[in-house]
Amino acid sequence: MRSHSCPATSEITPERVFHALSDPVRLEIVRDLARLGAATCAEVTYDRPKSSMSHHFKVLREAGLVHSRGEGVHLINSLRREDLDERFPGLLDAVLGAIGTTDQDAS
């Protein structure tokens, strides 16, 4: 089992978290991971180019939002809920609420 590098909880910074959330594709990944719990890259990337999605996952991991671990040929991705709640209480829930609100408006 491989595990991709990501910052320790105490090293997660607000500006990197917000940068990671400043892109609509990455917001979609975050929302889908919140819904699915854990997912392979393929399950949340749909038909988007693999190189582009690799970059987005890298940004999310380096910001401390997403944890990815290798299982066989797959990468299993999940939100770092507990770490984020510990570091910035209430932030992830508010972010997920904000994303959901937008969806409701668009429907």
Add this chain to the structure above:
Amino acid sequence: MRSHSCPATSEITPERVFHALSDPVRLEIVRDLARLGAATCAEVTYDRPKSSMSHHFKVLREAGLVHSRGEGVHLINSLRREDLDERFPGLLDAVLGAIGTTDQDAS
């Protein structure tokens, strides 16, 4: 009295808000405006270059985070607390909490 353009509450998007919050100088402005309530640019820019700060305020305004109105020769800036709370409940409080947490860690 002049008022600088900014999006209507319903047009505020998560990705633009998060982009505006992805810079440490803009986070500092947001934190200072939360503390001061309303402030001229000079009161929250310290010794930073005016052109750079004008850009940061423009990004914050265009994202819907900050409202600026001209009074005489001054621009008075404030957070759009009510608009943001209406659009994304709990988000601004969580953001301000995240910024404060980081400060405590650094002290």
